[in-house]
Amino acid sequence: MKCFSYKQRLLAVAMMLTTSIVIMAQQQSGEPNWLKDFTSRITLNGYAQAGWSYQNPNGKDQNSFNLKRTLLWAKAKITDRWSFLFMHDFSSVVQEFYTDFRVTKGNELTMRLGQFKHSFSMENPLSPTQLELIDVYSQAVLYLAGEGPDPLNGVNYGRDMGIEVFGDLADGKLHYEFALMSGQGINRKDLNNQKDFIAKLEVRPINGLRLVASGYIGKGHAIGTAAWNPEIQVGENYKRNRYSVGVEYKTLSYSGSKYKEARPASIRAEWLGGVDGKVGSRGGYITSSIPVVDALDVVASAETFDRNTKVNGWEQSNLTFGVQYWFYKKCRLQLQYTRCLLGEQIGKDYNWLQAQVQVAF
Numbered sequence: 001m002k003c004f005s006y007k008q009r010l011l012a013v014a015m016m017l018t019t020s021i022v023i024m025a026q027q028q029s030g031e032p033n034w035l036k037d038f039t040s041r042i043t044l045n046g047y048a049q050a051g052w053s054y055q056n057p058n059g060k061d062q063n064s065f066n067l068k069r070t071l072l073w074a075k076a077k078i079t080d081r082w083s084f085l086f087m088h089d090f091s092s093v094v095q096e097f098y099t100d101f102r103v104t105k106g107n108e109l110t111m112r113l114g115q116f117k118h119s120f121s122m123e124n125p126l127s128p129t130q131l132e133l134i135d136v137y138s139q140a141v142l143y144l145a146g147e148g149p150d151p152l153n154g155v156n157y158g159r160d161m162g163i164e165v166f167g168d169l170a171d172g173k174l175h176y177e178f179a180l181m182s183g184q185g186i187n188r189k190d191l192n193n194q195k196d197f198i199a200k201l202e203v204r205p206i207n208g209l210r211l212v213a214s215g216y217i218g219k220g221h222a223i224g225t226a227a228w229n230p231e232i233q234v235g236e237n238y239k240r241n242r243y244s245v246g247v248e249y250k251t252l253s254y255s256g257s258k259y260k261e262a263r264p265a266s267i268r269a270e271w272l273g274g275v276d277g278k279v280g281s282r283g284g285y286i287t288s289s290i291p292v293v294d295a296l297d298v299v300a301s302a303e304t305f306d307r308n309t310k311v312n313g314w315e316q317s318n319l320t321f322g323v324q325y326w327f328y329k330k331c332r333l334q335l336q337y338t339r340c341l342l343g344e345q346i347g348k349d350y351n352w353l354q355a356q357v358q359v360a361f
Contacts, residue, residue, distance in 0.1 A: 089157075118179055172204065
């Protein structure tokens, strides 16, 4: 996986310095000061998630402190319809860089070009700052949407390079997204000539309720091998299709930085499936968060995922219960216990205890 080279970083610094010199020169010469207009069009956001984890897989105790994410992104509003976003994870790699152009006066049609989170599944497009679990995504989403470890295609954080059109119709009650992606993931060029197609349709019949279906049709190019799918070899192009259907209900929606103030009661359920080569996989989850007192929520989740539906022993189910306390806007403390139930091909059942602090702006 490639990141920015030293020369590219040096060029970025040089451009910043040049811009600063031009600004100072214009101020001294009495020319119109465009610094105020420039800064008014740039917004900066970021967050960090760090914590502690204990688990005992195969009877072996393991505990460690971790820094999972430290993201910073800048969004530039070039015109009322045209914008650009750049996102970097300082504990990982460059995550996103794309431009949006709103074609219509309203929100009926917008085009996006670059590297971004693709729209397959309900959970993948959501920010980890909003999601209820410390481990963030369900197993099915981690694998089928490319959010987590995939020996065949690597870790791509649910992102890819391509072009997408999206928009809202029928007074916002119908949302659509159609994308053509490289299929190779982030910061890597495409390794085959096929492009992947992703489609999502979302119906919002009443406030807070979403009915969602999404599909993924494509060709993967293996950069590794998977124990549960031994027929696919490194360098091989293979069929990679996915589907998902889900529903979510929230009593309130998050608005801007008011996560603490909103604190909705929510429930989300989704079923997903896919095929890699000749091996099928499927799984689902149901997750809920309920405010109880002050800024304290109770979180519960049940999920299951079978990596190979033709061979027994590759399934895993997780049962999670925990609490979270919002101490400031988008900032929270989380504590969760998970019982992991494993198929015989994976290992023995184990316990998992996690604590995390989230700071976001």
